[in-house]
Amino acid sequence: MQIGALVPAALTLVCKRGRVVCAGIPMSDIPIFAYADLWEERQILSVANLTREDGTSFFEVAARSGLRxxxxxxxxxxxxxxxxxxxxxxxxxxxxxxxxxxxxxxxxxx
Incomplete structure (x- = not known):
């Protein structure tokens, strides 16, 4: 099975307002799926790869902002x-x- 095919399958398993996050893996195309699988505010998100420096910068900004x-x-x-x-x-x-x-x-x- 190609990785992209897992996305629609995962979407049917998440709860209302749930998210399927695609991160850090090489992926094939996502096949066509029924719009109903997105119903109840489900989401498909991708996360860009980042460097160690990006992560360090994020935590510095988060600390200054009071984010906890x-x-x-x-x-x-x-x-x-x-x-x-x-x-x-x-x-x-x-x-x-x-x-x-x-x-x-x-x-x-x-």
Whole structure:
């Protein structure tokens, strides 16, 4: 299967107001698909590749602007809870799943 063919398939799986994001991969053309698959404000987005310098500049601007990320962390064993909350739309911000190794390395033991 060509990569572009995955886009319409993914579009049928996202929730209302969901997005299919195409990022950082070589892609074939996206085949024709039914307009109904975009219904309920679904979107197809592409993300341009950027350099490390672009990323660094973005974070500098974000820091000056007062932009703050909102996250909620979950231990790895609660990953399914995070997914359920994501599907239900009950998360505020982004879910971050922490592996036991990362948790131990951070010194967070509680």
């Amino acid at each position: 990320a909102v996250t909620e962390t979950f231990p790895l064993e609660q990953a399914n809870v995070a997914l359920d909350r994501l599907r239900k739309g009950t998360l505020t911000g982004a879910a971050v799943v922490i592996s036991p190794q990362a948790d131990a390395a951070s010194g967070n033991h509680g």
